[in-house]
Amino acid sequence: MTTTLPTDSSARLPGLIRRLTGDEKHAPSAHSTTDVLQVLYDRVLRVTPDTADDPQRDRFLLSKGHGPAAYYAVLAAHGFIPDAWLDDLAGPASRLGHHPDRLLVPGVEIGSGSLGHGLGLAVGTALGLRAQGLLNPRVYVLLGDAELDEGSNHEAIAYAGATGLDSLTAIVVDNSSASHGWAGGIASRFTVNGWTADTVDGRNHEALYAALTGHRPRHPHLVVARTESKG
Amino acid sequence: MTDMRTAFIDTANALLDENPRTALVLADISVAQFASASHRHPDRVLNVGIREQLMIGVAGGLALTGLRPIAHSYATFLVDRAYEQIKLDLDHQGVGAVLVSIGASYDGSAEGRTHQSPGDVALFDSLGDGWTVRVPGHPDEVAPLLRNAATSDDPIYLRLSEQRNAEAYPDATGLRVIRRGLTNAPLVVAVGPMLDPTVAATEGMDVTVAYTHTPRPLDTPGLRALANTDVVLVEPYLAGTSSALVSRALADVPHRLLALGVGQTDLRRYGDPADHARWHGLDADGLRRSISGFLGSVGG
Numbered sequence: 001m002t003t004t005l006p007t008d009s010s011a012r013l014p015g016l017i018r019r020l021t022g023d024e025k026h027a028p029s030a031h032s033t034t035d036v037l038q039v040l041y042d043r044v045l046r047v048t049p050d051t052a053d054d055p056q057r058d059r060f061l062l063s064k065g066h067g068p069a070a071y072y073a074v075l076a077a078h079g080f081i082p083d084a085w086l087d088d089l090a091g092p093a094s095r096l097g098h099h100p101d102r103l104l105v106p107g108v109e110i111g112s113g114s115l116g117h118g119l120g121l122a123v124g125t126a127l128g129l130r131a132q133g134l135l136n137p138r139v140y141v142l143l144g145d146a147e148l149d150e151g152s153n154h155e156a157i158a159y160a161g162a163t164g165l166d167s168l169t170a171i172v173v174d175n176s177s178a179s180h181g182w183a184g185g186i187a188s189r190f191t192v193n194g195w196t197a198d199t200v201d202g203r204n205h206e207a208l209y210a211a212l213t214g215h216r217p218r219h220p221h222l223v224v225a226r227t228e229s230k231g
Numbered sequence: 232m233t234d235m236r237t238a239f240i241d242t243a244n245a246l247l248d249e250n251p252r253t254a255l256v257l258a259d260i261s262v263a264q265f266a267s268a269s270h271r272h273p274d275r276v277l278n279v280g281i282r283e284q285l286m287i288g289v290a291g292g293l294a295l296t297g298l299r300p301i302a303h304s305y306a307t308f309l310v311d312r313a314y315e316q317i318k319l320d321l322d323h324q325g326v327g328a329v330l331v332s333i334g335a336s337y338d339g340s341a342e343g344r345t346h347q348s349p350g351d352v353a354l355f356d357s358l359g360d361g362w363t364v365r366v367p368g369h370p371d372e373v374a375p376l377l378r379n380a381a382t383s384d385d386p387i388y389l390r391l392s393e394q395r396n397a398e399a400y401p402d403a404t405g406l407r408v409i410r411r412g413l414t415n416a417p418l419v420v421a422v423g424p425m426l427d428p429t430v431a432a433t434e435g436m437d438v439t440v441a442y443t444h445t446p447r448p449l450d451t452p453g454l455r456a457l458a459n460t461d462v463v464l465v466e467p468y469l470a471g472t473s474s475a476l477v478s479r480a481l482a483d484v485p486h487r488l489l490a491l492g493v494g495q496t497d498l499r500r501y502g503d504p505a506d507h508a509r510w511h512g513l514d515a516d517g518l519r520r521s522i523s524g525f526l527g528s529v530g531g
């Protein structure tokens with residue numbers, strides 16, 4: 001299959017995000033997921049609009065469906081959706097809502113919004129690919145630190161770790177928004193269950209790239225991407 | 232004699248051997264019965280532990296990759312506990328699965344309310360009209376229904392019970408007439424294992440008794456063809472679950488409806504399933520009292 005050549009969407013993203021939000025004041029970094037998504041789609045994921053239905057593609061599942069502006073902008077920057085779709089977010093005829101719907105948006109692997117569903121779906125996706133001998137695709141799933149409050153995540157964390165599901169990478173964007181925090185750190189919840197983990201600056205593209213490609217054999221991998229607190 | 236759970240296990244084992252699309256997701260229930268299948272097909276027999284939210288999430292993920300997942304547990308854990316996963320990880324993703332439950336209604340009478348789920352079919356109704364609901368009344372109906380489910384990609388719920396009729400009617404997807412009354416006789420519809428007590432209860436009454444193992448989609452053309460003024464529903468789950476469907480199907484014709492089934496109240500009693508059937512008025516005597524009262528005659 002065709003793989004994604006490294007591309008750089010930095011020049012286009014600010015304008016695309018502005019089309020979605022109408023917000024002239026804030027930089028793209030106002031969105032905690034922007035940098036992770038940019039590095040994933042520019043440099044890591046082997047998926048293009050032409051291979052969006054190819055069984056051999058990498059999967060990216062946005063579990064944290066809230067605030068998908070950066071996600072839609074990155075999808076537009078990479079040609080999955082027309083730029084014009086960004087101008088009518090959540091309008092009556094829009095295919096883009098405040099939470100993404102996989103049946104409405106090309107390139108979107110799961111519909112999400114209710115927190116705590118993406119990781120279980122990602123585990124099932126990784127298992128389904130393995131069962132069909134599709135050993136090249138990797139499954140990435142992005143969560144938020146507050147999303148980890150949902151207990152369903154911990155079912156998936158324990159099981160994926162115990163079974164060494166090594167085609168799975170979870171990314172937790174940590175902007176310190178969990179009401180009760182995570183004493184002892186987020187990564188420890190995963191590593192105690194057998195995951196490998198890298199905790200990096202969620203704005204540093206080189207560090208993100210190294211972490212997002214830093215998985216090891218026989219273990220699912222976690223990337224904690226720290227960004228500034230929501231405040 | 233084989234029970235429904237064993238019929239499911241035998242058929243699912245065979246499907247795993249025959250069809251590489253079939254995958255089974257378990258949550259510690261019935262794991263021993265699939266031990267040898269899990270050795271033969273370690274990537275397609277998956278026990279996630281006591282994690283029912285994950286069981287359905289995994290089923291959704293498997294279906295997204297093109298496999299046909301079967302997920303199985305007690306109804307209360309499979310359906311009630313994982314309701315939002317069924318809604319979002321299957322329905323909202325646009326994928327299906329075969330959900331196979333045991334412990335129907337008060338099968339788990341001695342276990343208490345925590346192991347009972349009389350409202351499961353009503354929960355599927357709340358998800359829209361996409362789900363096919365199969366409620367076999369005999370173990371021999373299980374294999375053909377499961378095999379049929381495994382070949383499609385539709386969302387299908389197969390509700391197994393320890394209650395059973397004496398005879399199997401595998402072809403009763405639509406309403407199948409078991410006993411025909413005289414012209415304009417009232418229609419009594421029995422679902423799944425309620426057939427035998429219904430037949431016993433209406434002995435000597437001038438009624439038509441029809442049977443189905445598939446309450447969703449309900450055979451509304453068959454219902455319209457068989458129904459006259461009086462219609463009685465006898466369902467093995469929450470009373471009134473199908474009332475809205477019957478009312479809609481007969482909206483343009485004058486009719487009266489009696490909907491019998493499991494009561495809504497938590498009885499807080501143990502005992503055996505026959506005790507619960509009696510307490511809910513679903514044994515032959517109780518059904519006869521209710522149906523006779525509704526029809527205004529004691530019958531034969």
